[in-house]
Amino acid sequence: MTWLDNDTAAALREKFAITLAPTRTSAWRDAFASVPRHVFVPAFYTQDATGAWEHIGPGDPGYLEAVYSDRALTTQLDEQGIPTSSSSEPSLMLAMLDALDARGGDTVFELGTGTGYNAALLSHRLGDQNVITIDVDPDLAGAAAQRLAAAGLHPFVATGDGAGGWPERAPYRGFIATAALRAIPEAFLKQAAPGAVIVAPVGYGVLRVTVTAPGHGTGWFLPTPAHFMPRRTPSVAPAFDAALEAEPTTTATAPGDVLGRLRFPLSLALPGHTTCSWRGEDGELTAVGIWTEDGATATAHVSGTVRQVGPRRLWDVIETLAETFAGEPQRQEFHVNITPTRQTVWYRTPDGPAWDLPQPR
Ligand SMILES: C[S@@+](CC[C@H](N)C(=O)[O-])C[C@H]1O[C@@H](n2cnc3c(N)ncnc32)[C@H](O)[C@@H]1O
Incomplete structure (x- = not known):
């Protein structure tokens, strides 16, 4: 050519x-x-x-x-x-x-x-x-x-x-x-x-x-990380104002894990979620926010304070993932099994940790 x-x-x-x-x-x-x-x-x-x-x-x-x-x-x-x-x-x-x-x-x-x-x-x-x-x-x-x-x-x-x-x-x-x-x-x-x-x-x-x-x-x-633009769908706003009013709890999971080692499994456990981060003047992470289309929203501060609102508790999902994976899981250890009614991703073995992907249309 x-x-x-x-x-x-x-x-x-x-x-x-x-x-x-x-x-x-x-x-x-x-x-x-x-x-x-x-x-x-x-x-x-x-x-x-x-x-x-x-x-x-x-x-x-x-x-x-x-x-x-x-x-x-x-x-x-x-x-x-x-x-x-x-x-x-x-x-x-x-x-x-x-x-x-x-x-x-x-x-x-x-x-x-x-x-x-x-x-x-x-x-x-x-x-x-x-x-x-x-x-x-x-x-x-x-x-x-x-x-x-x-x-x-x-x-x-x-x-x-x-x-x-x-x-x-x-x-x-x-x-x-x-x-x-x-x-x-x-x-x-x-x-x-x-x-x-x-x-x-x-x-x-x-x-x-x-x-x-x-x-x-x-x-x-595949082993390669990927961050593609999502297939276009309407977006929702996070409920941060409501979260500010929520009763705080504490967590031992580092907020940075949401943006780092747990990023990939979190995309399977909470499909279509959005995250954001807050940083101090020195650029250091101070807090993360996460929300899903059903209006559920959570924030976690590096001090360990967590606030959650909405129909499900997003930070609880993150804590479960933090307990499941000691370090950063390798993508190629995640497999999928597809039937006409279910698409299931499993980690390492078919009876290991598993996540159902949302029902496709
Ligand atoms: C990363 S770009 C594609 C790059 C492209 N393959 C190339 O070689 O330039 C993603 C594209 O997906 C398109 N897209 C998003 N949602 C889509 C959908 N539901 N059906 C078809 N295309 C979609 C966007 O308009 C965007 O152009």
């Missing part, structure tokens, strides 16, 4: 692909070496020291170097300055593509078109007629389709909620989601070919599932 390209970009891209997959163990290296990421990321946003967003485009110093580095790049912000789309970290994209175990001719469905870069990588390797990609945002889907077409790639680009899959083109040999899900969508399991592989961010990990029979699957989490 030489279109819209230049020698500087081509040289940076070659180095970038070799750095990503140094020993050529990945069949995706050629795709990363060939598909020009700068065409799919014509500009991005970066935050300065004050938290203000800065727009970086081709005329700005460091633009191309950033595009051909292992960085996730924010490509869309909402009115409040919250990122709503990005081009994911290339090494994470590569780990997910490798896990997909797809080869030329396999039909793959992607949830989360974003910039179109991942769809271009898929199209390059599998053939564009085998790639179906969908984004909930029509502007993003439209812009991605244009960039793909300019690259001579014509995967099927749709707009809508990707959790419904795209039954018209089923069955699929592979599904890849690049927005965080709470469970594997029922539609994926229904639209899967026998033995299909699903790779999807669930909580703060990436789940790889093999579909073993209609509606059934087994799998495990």
Whole structure:
């Protein structure tokens, strides 16, 4: 591919692909070496020291170097300055593509078109007629389709909620989601070919599932940490004012564990929760807050004071996790078993600690 390209970009891209997959163990290296990421990321946003967003485009110093580095790049912000789309970290994209175990001719469905870069990588390797990609945002889907077409790639680009899959083109040999899900969508399991592989961010990990029979699957989490933008749903506000009035209790669990070693299991135990932190002038953590969509809210101060309100006691869930895991649990020790009625994640052994993922639709 030489279109819209230049020698500087081509040289940076070659180095970038070799750095990503140094020993050529990945069949995706050629795709990363060939598909020009700068065409799919014509500009991005970066935050300065004050938290203000800065727009970086081709005329700005460091633009191309950033595009051909292992960085996730924010490509869309909402009115409040919250990122709503990005081009994911290339090494994470590569780990997910490798896990997909797809080869030329396999039909793959992607949830989360974003910039179109991942769809271009898929199209390059599998053939564009085998790639179906969908984004909930029509502007993003439209812009991605244009960039793909300019690259001579014509995967099927749709707009809508990707959790419904795209039954018209089923069955699929592979599904890849690049927005965080709470469970594997029922539609994926229904639209899967026998033995299909699903790779999807669930909580703060990436789940790889093999579909073993209609509606059934087994799998495990990849070792890599992942923090994807959630599949878009309405957000709720925390009940901090009500929490201030709650009777305080004490905890021996360090609030910092919520943001550190317990972050991944907490994303399984309390799907879709949100956290925030308070820091002193020296930047040291003073307290954390956590809330869920049902209005439950908890705060914990580093002094050990906890306040909880709402329909369930979120800090109690955190304390149970703190007792379950002595250190930081390894993601690849978490497995999943899927049936048409239940998706259960278990740790180390099927009769070990387990969490049911929310019922998918
Ligand atoms: C991390 S970005 C995707 C990156 C993309 N694969 C790329 O290569 O640029 C996540 C995308 O998921 C999209 N998204 C969020 N919820 C979605 C949903 N329910 N269905 C389809 N797309 C969704 C967002 O609009 C956003 O563009």
